[in-house]
Amino acid sequence: MSMTSGAELPVPLIPHSKSFSARILGIFIAPKSTFRTIARAPDWLGVLAxxxxxxxxxxxxxxxxxxxxxxxMDRWESSAIAFGQTVDDDRYAALETASERGAIYAVAVAFAAGPLLAVVLSGLLVLALRPLSSGVERVAYSQVLAVVAHAGVILALREVVAAPITYVRGALGSPLTLRLMLSGLDEGSTFARFASGIDMFVLWWIVVLAIGLSVLYRRPARGLAVRLFGVYVAMVVILVTTMAVTGGTQ
Known part of the structure; x- marks a missing residue:
């Protein structure tokens, strides 16, 4: 997967030449050329839906x-314990009752981690990357949102893979994390928690997102990916540190 800069821009807002299904497939097999098409006609509603x-x-x-x-229910309980909270009988019963509305929870989480996150993240990226837009035709928010929305198909694939694995294992969790690739780690150690937070699908998503942003801002995708990866690692470190400070266990 190439991470070179897209030098053909600025991109005018002209009709795109790829169908919806071709753009979805293109994110996996030819992200750079696909993002060039997306940048010319920033359609985002369909892929977000x-x-x-x-x-x-x-x-x-x-x-x-x-x-x-x-x-x-087990995930909720373990998350509470990880942050130093106590799960007594009453709270466990409440978690059990809440789990009966799992379908509603699934819809709420999908909305928060999908359309809502895409809208917010796109705004943050527009602000953060504004210094890089000098000498480049103004990048529209709709273009960034379209890139973020299409990159999100990587995360959607993660959920498609994770759901049946969850059913088989009887436990929630990413299907592929750094921790799963490193054997012999102490389950309760700080590094094990950190490794659990490094999701290979998220790293793939970061690379794809960086390629899309490089097309818009005419900057090397490698540098953008490093910045995004740094933010991701910092967020994982903050989460692990918070768990350590609260004295919880995983």
Whole structure:
């Protein structure tokens, strides 16, 4: 996957030549050329709707099953304990009751992690990358949102993979993290927690997002990916540090 700069821009807002399905497939097999097409005609609503429906649908199905509800309840309990909270009988009963509305939870999380996150993240990227836009035709918010929305198909794929794995294992979790690739780690160690937070699908998403932004801002994708990766690692470090400070266990 090339991470070179897109030197053909600025990109005028002209009709695109790739169909919706071709753009989705292109994110996986030819992201740079696909993002050039997307930048010329920044359609974002369709792909946001698709990824939202996929994410909500796969998890709603899982959380309707006894295995899925137990996995959800177990995740809530372990998260509370990880941040130093106590889960007594009353709270456990409340979690059990809440897990019965797993389908509603799936829809809410899919909306927050999909359309809402895309809109907010796009705004933050426009502000953060404004210094890079000197000498480049003004990059519109709609173009950044379209790039973010299309990059989100990588995260949607993660959910499609994770949902059946959750059903088989009876436990929630990313299907591929750094921790799963490193054997022999002490489960409660700080590094194990950090490794659990490094998701390979998120790293893939960062690379794809960086390629899309490089097309818009005519900057090397490698440098943009390093910056995004730095932010991601910092967020994981903050999360792990918070768990350590609160004295919780995982």
């Amino acid at each position: 698709l990824t939202f429906l996929v994410n909500a649908g796969v998890w709603a199905v899982v959380f309707q099953t006894p295995v899925g509800r137990f996995a959800l």
